[in-house]
Amino acid sequence: MGMLYYFHVKKLRQQDEAYHVVAIVQRGIHKETLRTVYLSELLGLSIDRPSNLYQLNLKDEKQKLLASPLIKSAEIMKLKPGTLVIEYIPRVPVAFLGDFSNTALDDEGFLIPFKPFFSPKKLPEIYLGTFGDEIRWGKPIEGKRGELAMRLFMFFSALCNDEGLVLKTIDVTRAEALSFGQRQIVLELEDSGDIWILRCSLENYETEIARFSVLRRHFRSLEGSDAKDSYRVIDLRIPQLAFLYNKTNR
Helix, strand or coil: CHHHHHHHHHHHHHCCHHHECCEEEEECCCCCCCCHHHHHHHHCCCCCCCCEHHHCCHHHHHHHHHCCCCEEEEEEEEECCCEEEEEEEECCCCEEECCCCCEEECCCCEEEECCCCCCCCCCCEEECCCCHHHCCCCCECCHHHHHHHHHHHHHHHHHHHHHCCEEEEEECCCCCCCCCCCCCEEEEEEECCEEEEEEECCCCHHHHHHHHHHHHHHHHCCCCCCCCEEEEEEECCCCCCCEEEEEECC
């Protein structure tokens, strides 16, 4: 009798308009959250076709949220009489994928759409070259160039923070070129308004960056003199050497 009464009450509540979902409450540690309208679209909620709180399967609703390329993890709870509480971790863009429009990367290398979900930002651009059908929102970049680009991004992001530089571009489109003369990693860094273009090798870029730091300190010692340049291209691929092209402010 107790079970029959339970199912009877449940059926009544499933048909009761008082338990229609009328609100979504977001919880999370990130300042920049997704729009509530977007979350309701993911869950298939509509004012025209209201959903009853007791008819929703939380496991199914959670999978709908996780199907979004913008959500890393999510939990969903019911709050009577008609509220869904969603706690989630969004994927936050840390760089743009320059080969494609409106495509960004998070810190795990997952591809996500940028507009209209995030406010305008100045982020580094990563160029991988042609990838064809391997590029999908919600999927990580794969292959040697993808893994290399993310490894370089993490390395140079930390370096720029320590050195007071701004990372603008990482280009690995020629990292696997057949010709040794064309094989290179190209980096663009901003240093207090000045631009550095670095050409590094695939195998020894950490050592080459150490040589660049020495050169940078030398040029910084020339600040205020006529020898200061605003644009420099440095080829560091040959050990113990650096080929420098200067474009002055004058």
